[in-house]
Amino acid sequence: MLRLSDLQLVCSKDELALIPEGKVLINTINAHSYNMAQRDETFAESIDVNANENENDNQNWKYLLPDGASVVKACRWLKGKSQPKERIAGWDLFIFEMGRVNGNNNGNGNGTPKRRVMFMGSSEMVLQNIRERVAKDYPNLEVLTYSPPYKQEFTDDDNASIIEAINQADPDLLWIGMTAPKQEKWVCQHWQDLNIHCHVGTIGAVFDFYAGTVKRAPRWWQEHSLEWLYRLMKEPKRMWKRYILGNPLFMWYVMQEQLSKR
Numbered sequence: 001m002l003r004l005s006d007l008q009l010v011c012s013k014d015e016l017a018l019i020p021e022g023k024v025l026i027n028t029i030n031a032h033s034y035n036m037a038q039r040d041e042t043f044a045e046s047i048d049v050n051a052n053e054n055e056n057d058n059q060n061w062k063y064l065l066p067d068g069a070s071v072v073k074a075c076r077w078l079k080g081k082s083q084p085k086e087r088i089a090g091w092d093l094f095i096f097e098m099g100r101v102n103g104n105n106n107g108n109g110n111g112t113p114k115r116r117v118m119f120m121g122s123s124e125m126v127l128q129n130i131r132e133r134v135a136k137d138y139p140n141l142e143v144l145t146y147s148p149p150y151k152q153e154f155t156d157d158d159n160a161s162i163i164e165a166i167n168q169a170d171p172d173l174l175w176i177g178m179t180a181p182k183q184e185k186w187v188c189q190h191w192q193d194l195n196i197h198c199h200v201g202t203i204g205a206v207f208d209f210y211a212g213t214v215k216r217a218p219r220w221w222q223e224h225s226l227e228w229l230y231r232l233m234k235e236p237k238r239m240w241k242r243y244i245l246g247n248p249l250f251m252w253y254v255m256q257e258q259l260s261k262r
Contacts, residue, residue: 002037003257005080008049010065012085016096019063019199025187026201028090030068031228031250032242033180038253043181046188061191065093069225070247074254078261087225090203091216094175097199101173102138114142118169120162121177122207123147129211144169148178159190167195174200177207 007029010016019026027047029037037044045051049062065088066072072084101115117138119130127145134143146165149158166174174196176183183202187194194200208214216222217230228247232239 001253001257002034002044002048004034004071004074004254005078005257005261006050007064007075007080007082009075009082009084010063010088011082013088013092013096016088016093020060021199023194023197024061024063024199025191026063026065026093026199027184028065028067028088028093028202029071030066031070032246034071035246035249035253036181040181042185046181046184065090068228070250074250078254078258089222090201090206091209093201094203094206094210097173097201098134098138098141102140114140115172116142116144116169117173117175118144118146118166118171119175119177119207120146120166121148121175121183122211123150126207126211126213129213130207133210133212144171154186163190163193170196172198174198175207176200176202177204179204
């Protein structure tokens with residue numbers, strides 16, 4: 001069982017600046033992904049910063065963000081190892097990292113190439129929208145994209161093609177958007193095959209938010225921890241299990257963890 005009180009989390013948006021440069025994997029956890037991790041050991045190991053730490057010389061190759069007010073509050077109530085000060089959504093990570101790479105770019109017309117950001121995942125339509133928006137928002141960046149086949153599990157050939165595309169691109173920032181838990185498990189499984197030296201973020205729905213194909217909740221809903229309710233109202237058929245059943249399940253898991261500590 002993945003225990004919230006044992007998780008090592010990035011505790012504030014300011015701490016994003018402390019994540020070292022180089023090949024680093026950044027995942028997020030919310031109530032839904034926490035619930036999934038209780039039933040999927042591979043997924044739990046993929047997001048747990050302390051799992052598989054001997055597989056890489058750099059023990060700090062994985063970071064985890066509390067993408068949910070429920071996770072922030074539960075960690076405090078459980079008196080966890082990490083005491084996050086605020087929610088850090090995948091969108092927050094995206095804006096921070098894009099600004100960081102764009103600001104560090106030296107491609108200013110003097111022959112120095114632009115820094116490269118790669119988006120792997122989603123449909124070609126979404127990726128096209130992303131390419132167009134990045135060109136306006138971050139003109140110092142070169143955008144590369146790859147749309148993997150839509151299927152539950154990739155074949156060995158599929159995986160080889162994705163890995164080859166990423167390695168050939170050699171990006172300065174890599175975004176993976178295939179929804180949880182698929183994206184986290186895929187990156188962790190193929191981490192050693194990725195010959196890259198950059199931050200890698202698994203941000204799922206942010207692809208659609210940034211592309212404009214799915215509208216994110218207005219700021220008031222975000223600030224009052226109601227983004228989940230906004231998504232439920234917008235997509236009830238797709239989201240009702242995640243929130244109507246998932247939120248009470250999350251509370252039950254947290255209660256079980258608290259009782260196990262007594």
